[in-house]
Amino acid sequence: xxxxxxxxxxxxxxxxxxQIPCLNEQKTLPITLADLPRQVEGFDTVxxxxxxxxxxxxxxxxxxxxxxxxxxxxxxxxxxxxxFMTGIETALKLGADVIVNTDADNQYDASCIPDLxxxxxxxxxxxxxxxxxxxxxxxxxxxxxxxxxxGSWTVKLASDTTVADAPSxxxxxxxxxxxxxNVFNRxxxxxxxxxxxxxxxIPITSVPIRVNGDLRPSRLVKSIPSYVRxxxxxxxxxxxVYSPLRFFTTIAAILAIPGILMILRFLYKYMIGExxxxxxxxxxxxxxxxxxxxxxxxxxLAELIAVNRRLLxxxxxxxxxxxxxxxxxxxxxxxxKLKRGLAK
Numbered sequence: 220x221x222x223x224x225x226x227x228x229x230x231x232x233x234x235x236x237x238q239i240p241c242l243n244e245q246k247t248l249p250i251t252l253a254d255l256p257r258q259v260e261g262f263d264t265v266x267x268x269x270x271x272x273x274x275x276x277x278x279x280x281x282x283x284x285x286x287x288x289x290x291x292x293x294x295x296x297x298x299x300x301x302x303f304m305t306g307i308e309t310a311l312k313l314g315a316d317v318i319v320n321t322d323a324d325n326q327y328d329a330s331c332i333p334d335l336x337x338x339x340x341x342x343x344x345x346x347x348x349x350x351x352x353x354x355x356x357x358x359x360x361x362x363x364x365x366x367x368x369x370g371s372w373t374v375k376l377a378s379d380t381t382v383a384d385a386p387s388x389x390x391x392x393x394x395x396x397x398x399x400x401n402v403f404n405r406x407x408x409x410x411x412x413x414x415x416x417x418x419x420x421i422p423i424t425s426v427p428i429r430v431n432g433d434l435r436p437s438r439l440v441k442s443i444p445s446y447v448r449x450x451x452x453x454x455x456x457x458x459x460v461y462s463p464l465r466f467f468t469t470i471a472a473i474l475a476i477p478g479i480l481m482i483l484r485f486l487y488k489y490m491i492g493e494x495x496x497x498x499x500x501x502x503x504x505x506x507x508x509x510x511x512x513x514x515x516x517x518x519x520l521a522e523l524i525a526v527n528r529r530l531l532x533x534x535x536x537x538x539x540x541x542x543x544x545x546x547x548x549x550x551x552x553x554x555x556k557l558k559r560g561l562a563k
Contacts, residue, residue: 235262235336236289236315239269240302244323245276251321252285254329261340262317268310269323272302289313298405303388307397311543318392327351327389328429335391338424345396345421348382348413349389349428373454374410378417378461383425385413396421398539401532403460404453414461463525467518471511478507 237255241248252267259265268289269282273296282290291309293302303320310318317339321327327349338344353367367386374385386409392400399419402408416423458466481504 233263234313234315235259235265235317235319236268236310236313237265237319237321237332238303238306238310239267239321239323240272240299240306241269241274241278241282241323242272242296242299242302243274243276243278245274245278245281247324248278248281249285251323251325251329252282252287254325255321256329256332259333259336261336266313266315268306268313270302270306270309272296272299300402300405300408300411303408304400304402307392307400308539311394311397311539315397316394318394318397320388320390320392322388325431326433328431331389331426331428332391334426334428335389338426339391339393343422344424345393346412346416346423347391348384348423348425349387350383350425351387351389351428351430353384370410370454373457374413378414380413380417380423381425382413382423383427385410387425387428389428394543398543399536401535404456407453410453410457414457418461459521460525460528463521464518467514467521471515471518474507474514475511478504478511480504481507 239248239251244251248269255267257265266288267286268291269279269287271279271282271290271292273293279290279292289309291305293305297305306320307318317336319332319335321329321332331349335347335349338347353364367384371383371385375381386407388409396416399421400412400415402411404411413423415421481500485501485504
């Protein structure tokens with residue numbers, strides 16, 4: 220706990236903003252808003268923020284009629300990830316100390332919000348993800364449940380975190396973590412933000428939450444084949460962006476190992492006088508090894524590009540911190556002190 224006490228020398232938390240990205244949610248939004256709290260223990264103020272992602276219905280009007288404090292209307296549909304990040308940036312500018320993100324379809328039980336923010340209030344984490352009881356959700360197909368678990372396992376592998384339900388969008392984010400998030404994927408933000416937290420050493424945890432009944436079909440899961448395709452593309456992109464050297468060297472090894480084995484086989488045959496009939500294996504193995512070398516070099520180049528991207532991200536974070544007046548002791552420095560304190 221040494222790190223979080225040192226890192227949180229700023230004023231006590233006072234404002235909680237609950238943000239809801241929306242796309243044509245005029246029917247479900249009133250149900251979601253009716254369950255949202257106006258008071259949460261540990262905060263002086265609780266405000267609501269709706270991000271209208273280019274809706275063609277009366278989502279913004281319904282939000283205003285139901286007492287939403289802040290409404291951001293995007294000119295056109297930009298995708299869930301962009302709407303999420305627009306909400307994060309807006310909430311920071313509005314002075315939020317903690318931001319809770321939830322869905323407009325009332326999937327997540329709003330009464331769990333106090334549980335969601337508690338690890339932040341207790342200075343145990345800066346990001347908290349609500350873990351749904353996946354196996355108990357009736358409207359999730361068996362394949363979707365498998366993909367949900369696979370996504371969590373992939374994120375755990377790529378980020379060295381232990382978040383139980385990585386695809387969950389019900390999460391609480393402290394302002395010091397929020398300024399460091401930057402989503403590249405247009406499809407969804409859930410997996411990428413956790414990987415960023417893990418790679419930036421931002422303390423992250425998960426808590427069990429409850430879910431409500433299904434009000435409408437999922438916008439992300441238009442069909443199982445589409446969901447599988449998008450999930451696999453997202454996972455592959457995560458590894459390419461955040462672990463390019465590991466990704467490309469793994470592929471290179473997969474190609475090189477058969478090539479090496481075939482060369483060894485050819486040499487063995489040649490030594491015993493049977494090499495004349497195995498020239499094709501030698502040609503194929505040479506091609507595989509050459510291709511593996513090209514891919515390995517691509518991995519090195521991608522890693523160098525990733526380093527440059529991280530430097531640009533650091534510059535952007537510094538600029539945002541200066542704009543918000545929230546620049547504080549770096550999280551990495553705090554973690555170093557924590558490790559030293561534990562070592563003693």
